Amino acid sequence: MATKAASSKPAAAKSDAKPKVKTEKQAAVKSETAAAVPALAEGDPAPAFALPGAGGETVSLASFAGRKVALYFYPKDDTSGCTKEAIEFNALRDKFAKAKTVVVGMSPDSPKSHDKFRDKYELTLPLAADETKETLAAYGVWVEKSMYGRKYMGVERSTFLIDPSGRIAKIWRKVKVPGHAEEVLAAAEAL
Numbered sequence: 001m002a003t004k005a006a007s008s009k010p011a012a013a014k015s016d017a018k019p020k021v022k023t024e025k026q027a028a029v030k031s032e033t034a035a036a037v038p039a040l041a042e043g044d045p046a047p048a049f050a051l052p053g054a055g056g057e058t059v060s061l062a063s064f065a066g067r068k069v070a071l072y073f074y075p076k077d078d079t080s081g082c083t084k085e086a087i088e089f090n091a092l093r094d095k096f097a098k099a100k101t102v103v104v105g106m107s108p109d110s111p112k113s114h115d116k117f118r119d120k121y122e123l124t125l126p127l128a129a130d131e132t133k134e135t136l137a138a139y140g141v142w143v144e145k146s147m148y149g150r151k152y153m154g155v156e157r158s159t160f161l162i163d164p165s166g167r168i169a170k171i172w173r174k175v176k177v178p179g180h181a182e183e184v185l186a187a188a189e190a191l
Helices: 002-036 080-091 093-098 111-121 134-138 180-190
Strands: 050-052 058-060 068-073 101-107 127-129 142-147 150-155 158-162 168-172
Touching: 050 127, 068 080, 068 180, 080 093, 080 101, 080 111, 080 180, 093 101, 093 180, 111 127, 158 180, 168 180
Parallel strands: 068 101, 101 127
Antiparallel strands: 050 058, 068 158, 142 150, 158 168
C-alpha cells in the first residue's frame, strides 16, 4: 500500500503542472489576439500589403489603385466552406469586373497550396498567401477561435470592400458563405 500512495503523489504533482502550462499558453494566445486586432472601421485607410500569390504572382493592394477591391479572408484552401466561397466569388467575376471591382482572396496557406486550389476548381481570382499572418493581423481577422472548448488562433471569415481611393467602404465579419458573394457584388455596384 505504501507503494500505491507514493505513486499517486507524483501523478497528482504532474496533473498540477499541466494546468499551469495550459494557462500560460492561453495567456500567450490572448496576448497575441489583443495585439493583433486593430479597430478598423468603415472609412479607414485599408492596410497595404504585397504578398506572394498563386501562379508566382505578387498580389498587392497598390497594384489595384484606382479600382475597387473586394478582399475576402478565408481560413484554408480546399475545405468545404472556403471552396464554396471561392467558387461563388469566381462565378461572379464578370459582374464584379463590370462593377470595376477586383476580387482577392487571402489565407495563411502557401502559394503552392493556392496553386493546387486554383487548378482544382478552375479559379481565376487572385489568391494571396499570408504565411506570416501580418496582413491578417492588420485587418483584425487573425483571432482567437474556439472549437469543442479548445482555443486556437485562426482566420475569421471576413470581407472588406475597398473603394478606389484605398479606403474601407464596407466590412463583413463572421461571414456565412451562402449568398455572401452576391451581397458583396451589390455593395460594389452601389459604390
